[in-house]
Amino acid sequence: MEPVRWGVLSTAKIGTEKVIPAMQRGTLCRIEAIASRNQARASEAAARLGIPRTHDSYEALLADPEIEAIYNPLPNHMHVAWTARAADAGKHVLCEKPLAMTAAEAETLIAARDRAGVRIEEAFMVRNNPQWLWAREQVRSGRIGRLRAIQGCLTYRNMDPDNIRNRVEVGGGGLYDIGSYPITMSRFVLDAEPTRAVALMERDPDFATDRLTSAMLDFGDAQASFTCATQLARFQTMQLLGTEGWLHVELPFVMEPDRDCRILIGDGTFPGALAASEQRFSAVDQYTLQGDGFSERVRTGAPSPFPLENAVRNMAVIDALFRSAANGGWEAV
Ligand SMILES: NC(=O)c1ccc[n+]([C@@H]2O[C@H](COP(=O)([O-])OP(=O)(O)OC[C@H]3O[C@@H](n4cnc5c(N)ncnc54)[C@H](OP(=O)(O)O)[C@@H]3O)[C@@H](O)[C@H]2O)c1
Structure with missing residues (x-):
């Protein structure tokens, strides 16, 4: 070709x-x-x-x-x-x-x-990653029972006033930059759209960009929540919680192309947080x-x-979260 x-x-x-x-x-x-x-x-x-x-x-x-x-x-x-x-x-x-x-x-x-x-x-790029295709397949096959809740987190600390992430006039702020990932991947694994959303958002007093946002998305049969931040220590995680088990995606978003990754699989036995098994994935470059x-x-x-129509729906969730942060209540997506 x-x-x-x-x-x-x-x-x-x-x-x-x-x-x-x-x-x-x-x-x-x-x-x-x-x-x-x-x-x-x-x-x-x-x-x-x-x-x-x-x-x-x-x-x-x-x-x-x-x-x-x-x-x-x-x-x-x-x-x-x-x-x-x-x-x-x-x-x-x-x-x-x-x-x-x-x-x-x-x-x-x-x-x-x-x-x-x-x-x-x-x-x-994360939607191309074999680990996410695998995770979605586990959910579809019922391996963790009914997927009822998703928890995500993506944070970094960037205080550079010239960085586009800290310039509100060029579309800076955490929700656009990184909150968009857990939204996309919650929709991806659930294969569904949230009907309403709520957000708590703190803005930087100087940059005016959102620097700390926590949000909940109502998918009807499932709830997704996430925190994104531009002024916290670097962290990322995504957990898919089902009635019969859970998946913990250790490196859900930002990857180095030479680093293997893994998904921990829990079966809900005591004490709950320990994985019953794990699935390893060889290093890939998501951008390639x-x-x-x-x-x-x-x-x-x-x-x-990933048609454009899907991107429009992702933006609709972001719109609802900005409205919610301003109004203080749930907003329809
Ligand atoms: N998928 C991912 O993993 C990922 C990771 C990071 C960022 N991104 C996305 O990629 C985009 C760029 O992010 P970045 O961190 O690479 O940005 P960046 O280094 O600041 O680059 C933006 C470029 O846009 C050009 N530009 C034109 N008008 C500008 C203006 N008014 N202010 C600033 N730059 C202007 C500049 O290029 P010239 O001077 O050469 O014209 C500049 O180098 C963002 O949308 C971000 O969300 C995606």
């Missing part, structure tokens, strides 16, 4: 440090060009990463006729506008999470996608799997397991 010719919008850290090298290690992605608002930055990144061509503007990259697909790791508030422009230029787009600032904004991309006849997906999967769908035209 012929690799897809990719262009990258900006010299974003996630692209240059993780996603581009990972896609270059794959078999179906060729990173052909990178664009920056600053030519020197584009040239430096291209030289370091062995990318053949550079552009000194995002517009020039979208006008590049050799490029078939765009990877968009711009700050959150620019995701929709530049993804739409790329689609209008006839390019497929893999856009970083969160896809948009609101569900209404995300929804505009459905029309852009259909108008242009291209593929647009949100880059939640993501890039190759997207490229393969570009070539084959196969339907996406």
